[in-house]
Amino acid sequence: MASKLKLGIPKGSLEASTIELFAKAGWKISVSSRNYFPAIDDDEIECSLVRAQEMARYVDTGVLDLGLTGLDWILENDADVEIISDLIYSKVSTRKAKWVLAVLEDSPIKTLEDCAGKTISSELVNFTKKYFADRNIPVNVEFSWGATEGKVVEGLVDAIVEVTETGSTIRAHGLKIIHTLLETNTKLIANKQSMNDRFKREKIQQISQLLKGALIANNLVGLKLNVPEKNLDDVVKMLPSLNAPTVSKLYNADWFSVESVIAEKTVRELIPRLIEAGADGIIEYPLNKVVNKEDFSRG
Secondary structure, three states, X not given: OOOOEEEEEEEOOOHHHHHHHHHHHOOOEEOOOOOOOOEEOOOOEEEEEEEXXXXXXXXXXXXXXXXXXXXXXXXHOXXXXXXXXXXXXXXXXXXXXXXXXXXXXXXXXXXXXXXXXXXXXXXXXXXHHHHHHOOOOOOEEEEOOOOXXXXXXXXXXXXXXXXEOOOHHHHHOOXXXXXXXXXXXXXXXXXXXXXXXXXXXXXXXXXXXXXXXXXXXXXXXXXXXXXEHHHHHHHHHHOOOOOOOEEEEXXXXXXXXXXXXXXXXXXXXXXXXXXXXXXXXXXXXXXXXXXXXXXXOOO
């Protein structure tokens, strides 16, 4: 039987964005509500839906060859895996999520040391226990099944360790952040033994590079426009580019076609300036991935 790579897709909040990212990278993944094994249009890959909290453990033990999960859950499971690459999905924000220690606004707890002898609620139990133990601060850490902010508001615990990106939800519950324990973002992780298998290593590298190419393209667009020869130099100087704009002469005309890849956020300011400089027929189009030769190597 031909070798297959066992790929873990994170079930839950990252599921849809992961499938979308793979689609941009070139793989179509189809999920059925009736099973945990999504179909993928690649005969060399088998997919499984796994919660992000458990992904690192399954990759560590070899149940999966490759998966996507956060640094937080790698540390929580004390997993011995190979981190292949960072993956920041969001087109809007590139901020890392943070696990923070939060207390009531009027709490006497002001520092980590003030937590000595206190009870803390968190989903990230093992990491939190180790974090305080490494600093010789004795605490009682309870597992939270959710609604963690409410536990400290109701007086069930003294503090919480919760994940946040902006802190707005924590503040909305009348809490304040007094310490950041960990910054985390999504990682592509591989089983170390799988990386010793040539077929699996090359497949993992292929997936990694194309996913990274899709992420690079996430904030870029292609821009194509026509420019009269007399305005060409001025227009080209205005265009940012990964390398240099592509310029080609139009048939039987004193006009040129110019094409470039630019940051999407600059387009709204750039287009009016290009029109003013003599450009015409401007077309903006989305990109699936941007892959550089030097980044696409096989081991």
